Amino acid sequence: xxxxxxxxxxxxxxxxxxxxxxxxxxxxxxxxxxxxxxxxxxxxxxxxxxxxxxxxxxxxxxxxxxxxxxxxxxxxxxxxxxxxxxxxxxxxxxxxxxxxxxxxxxxxxxxxxxxxxxxxxxxxxxxxxxxxxxxxxxxxxxxxxxxxxxxx
Amino acid sequence: xxxxxxxxxxxxxxxxxxxxxxxxxxxxxxxxxxxxxxxxxxxxxxxxxxxxxxxxxxxxxxxxxxxxxxxxxxxxxxxxxxxxxxxxxxxxxxxxxxxxxxxxxxxxxxxxxxxxxxxxxxxxxxxxxxxxxxxxxxxx
Numbered sequence: 001x002x003x004x005x006x007x008x009x010x011x012x013x014x015x016x017x018x019x020x021x022x023x024x025x026x027x028x029x030x031x032x033x034x035x036x037x038x039x040x041x042x043x044x045x046x047x048x049x050x051x052x053x054x055x056x057x058x059x060x061x062x063x064x065x066x067x068x069x070x071x072x073x074x075x076x077x078x079x080x081x082x083x084x085x086x087x088x089x090x091x092x093x094x095x096x097x098x099x100x101x102x103x104x105x106x107x108x109x110x111x112x113x114x115x116x117x118x119x120x121x122x123x124x125x126x127x128x129x130x131x132x133x134x135x136x137x138x139x140x141x142x143x144x145x146x147x148x149x150x151x152x
Numbered sequence: 153x154x155x156x157x158x159x160x161x162x163x164x165x166x167x168x169x170x171x172x173x174x175x176x177x178x179x180x181x182x183x184x185x186x187x188x189x190x191x192x193x194x195x196x197x198x199x200x201x202x203x204x205x206x207x208x209x210x211x212x213x214x215x216x217x218x219x220x221x222x223x224x225x226x227x228x229x230x231x232x233x234x235x236x237x238x239x240x241x242x243x244x245x246x247x248x249x250x251x252x253x254x255x256x257x258x259x260x261x262x263x264x265x266x267x268x269x270x271x272x273x274x275x276x277x278x279x280x281x282x283x284x285x286x287x288x289x290x291x292x
Contacts, residue, residue, distance in 0.1 A: 065204065110275070116226070116283050118275045122187040122201055123226055128285065129204040132224065 001025045039152055046145045048086060053141075054134040055080025055088030062090060062130035066114070072097035073111055092127055155255040156223040156288055157186055160200050160263075163251030164227075169243045174198060189230070195279050196240050201226040203285065221258075223288040224266070228281045234271060241269055241282035248286060258290040 006020040062077050076097025079090035092111045117123030164170050165182040174183040174196050183189070183197035203224035229244055231237035245265065253260040269284045 112272060113275045116272055116281070117188075117199065117201060117228060119189065119195075119230060119277050119279050119281075120275075122199070123228070123283075125201065125203040125226060128224070128226075132203070132205055 001028050035152065039149055042152060043145070043149055046148065047142075050138060050141050050145065051086045052080065052088060054138050055090060057137050058088075058130045058134040059090045061133040062092060062127055065124070065126040065129050066092070067124055067126070070099045072099050073114060075099075076111065090127070090130070155258065156253070156290065157200055157202055157225065159253045159255040159260075160225050160227070160248070160286070160288070161186055163253060164198055164200070164244060164247055167243070167247035167251070170198070170240075170247050173240055173243050196229070196231040196236055198240070198244055199226075199228040199230065201228065218291050220261075221290050221292070223290065225286045225288065227284045227286060229284075230274075230279050230281045232279060234280050237271060237280040237282045241284060245269075245284060253288060253290075255290075257292045259292065261289040261291055263288045 001024070003023045003025075004021070005023075007018070009017055009019050009021065059077055059079050063074055066074050066077065068074050072094045073092060074097065076093045076095065077090065078093075078096055080088035081091070083089050092115070094110050095107070113121070114124055115127050116125075161184050164184040170184065171182050177183050177190055177193050183193055184200065185193075185197065186200050187202075189197050189199060203226055205222060205224055227244055227248070229237050229240040231240050248263055248265075251263070253263055264287045266285045266287045269282050271280055271282050273280060
């Protein structure tokens with residue numbers, strides 16, 4: 001709470017001095033600091049959840065976009081793996097995958113050829129597109145988080 | 153999306169240095185292709201691939217609604233060896249930076265290299281590719 005006053009302030013000298021005064025309650029300042037702490041922790045928590053959710057989305061979208069013949073590559077999409085506080089990685093490797101029929105199990109790694117293409121095949125960019133899907137989710141959700149935090 | 157991919161292909165084909173580096177195919181066309189090269193084409197050549205994008209967003213500027221759309225392309229520079237692939241990538245990047253990407257009814261707000269170019273081997277041949285991902289921002 002802020003209070004403003006003017007007049008003679010006798011506590012400043014024996015004769016008193018004319019002046020103006022502005023005071024903020026110490027309890028209000030402490031309450032504001034506590035609220036800022038809450039905002040900081042809530043922002044960190046909610047953005048953390050959002051980035052993890054984006055990691056899940058990246059994996060789901062990669063699985064949805066990857067071309068499938070044997071399911072080696074689709075089942076070889078792993079993650080999200082934590083790389084930092086707000087940093088998640090999804091990987092794709094045909095060698096990490098499993099083919100339930102066992103017929104098409106491929107011992108060679110071919111994920112980069114599907115993603116980036118070869119001289120005989122166009123790149124599908126399924127991982128790049130999945131990352132863009134995740135980025136779009138973050139861009140859409142951040143303003144909602146900002147609004148939520150403003151209401152605290 | 154087709155217009156943007158065509159404008160990327162046009163910019164690369166129109167560049168004199170790219171023309172000199174990649175040459176022309178049997179039909180006399182500068183060897184810059186969409187998605188995949190002609191089967192009878194020899195390296196060096198350039199492929200423009202489309203990275204599927206989530207979609208556009210509409211923003212309002214001074215009361216007029218403007219659709220701002222972001223398009224992404226993979227530009228693959230295929231060559232017979234690593235050095236040639238990187239030389240071609242540098243030339244292609246300069247062509248893109250200097251290019252005019254206007255494609256009616258879109259107004260281009262710029263084309264930017266995203267991430268770091270990377271060299272990759274080929275599965276079926278000894279060719280090398282240097283891949284660059286570009287982001288094109290348009291309004292209409």
